[in-house]
Amino acid sequence: MKTLHNNITAILTIVFFITIFSGHSQEKMYKTQLETVYLKNTKEVVYQNTFSNYNESLIASNQINFKKEIKFSKGKNTSLLFVSNKNNVELITASYLKTIRKAANRSRNAEAFQTFLINNLPQLSHQFAIDNNLKELYFISRKDTFNGKIDALPSVL
Structure with a gap:
């Protein structure tokens, strides 16, 4: 019973770290793909x-x-x-x-x-x-x- 509990804890910990690291790598990937957007200064009507x-x-x-x-x-x-x-x-x-x-x-x-x-x-x-x-x-x-x-x-x- 204790080994089952330890295995579940280990699996959840691994899943947790995988989701954290995959999120950071996607964020870095999206940051490199985005370009600067320039807004045109228009006169207010x-x-x-x-x-x-x-x-x-x-x-x-x-x-x-x-x-x-x-x-x-x-x-x-x-x-x-x-x-x-x-x-x-x-x-x-x-x-x-x-x-x-x-x-x-x-x-x-x-x-x-x-x-x-x-x-x-x-x-x-x-x-x-x-x-x-x-x-x-x-x-x-x-x-x-x-x-x-x-x-x-x-x-x-």
Whole structure:
């Protein structure tokens, strides 16, 4: 009985090592057969960009009440879309508004605002880099943030 058990253990061990070594040799064989693939850098074609349209509507309103806008967008459960030949992004409007408010509150200037948006929404970084309306959006959204209201107070000193 003991010899049968030892034989089965030996056979399983041999099978185990054979499968391991055969897998490594196949992997080496496939690595030598694969060639480098070069991707052509194509220009991104944008089919739909509701983020830009939404930013323009916020700028056109000339004043943003974040609390009211976030509550309204949560009630309607709206989302913003960015569709192109390279990527597709869908983001809930309330979440986007919260990100804008946070970026405006934590930034001291429009460049820091743009950098904050690029870091927190990396899937839209290429659009934020070419968006010309972000400076205006920063100044309008900064007015309704805590730090913006503090900055608007007259200096006592």
